[in-house]
Amino acid sequence: MISLILKQLKNSLKKKIVKGFTTNPSLIRKAGAKNYLNYCRKILQASNSKPVSLEVFADNYSEMKQQALKLDKLGKKCLRKNSNL
Numbered sequence: 001m002i003s004l005i006l007k008q009l010k011n012s013l014k015k016k017i018v019k020g021f022t023t024n025p026s027l028i029r030k031a032g033a034k035n036y037l038n039y040c041r042k043i044l045q046a047s048n049s050k051p052v053s054l055e056v057f058a059d060n061y062s063e064m065k066q067q068a069l070k071l072d073k074l075g076k077k078c079l080r081k082n083s084n085l
Contacts, residue, residue: 005031006046013048020051037070044074 012018021045025036028033033039054074056067 009046021047022053022056025057
């Protein structure tokens with residue numbers, strides 16, 4: 001399933017209208033990912049330098065901040081989303 005999701009992402013890169021990608025923890029879990037951070041890395045690698053919007057999934061501020069900082073370190077094309085930070 002994971003390779004299918006990444007294949008779909010790569011196929012969408014062929015469309016000039018696609019300017020970036022967005023996902024969330026629920027979609028990543030449905031894709032069968034065992035490790036959220038590793039899967040986010042795979043998405044970023046497959047995105048071919050297009051921006052990717054990722055979300056933190058923690059419920060409290062301290063954990064949300066830690067997750068956001070980890071996502072932020074994944075690269076310049078990674079946009080982390082969280083309405084509480």
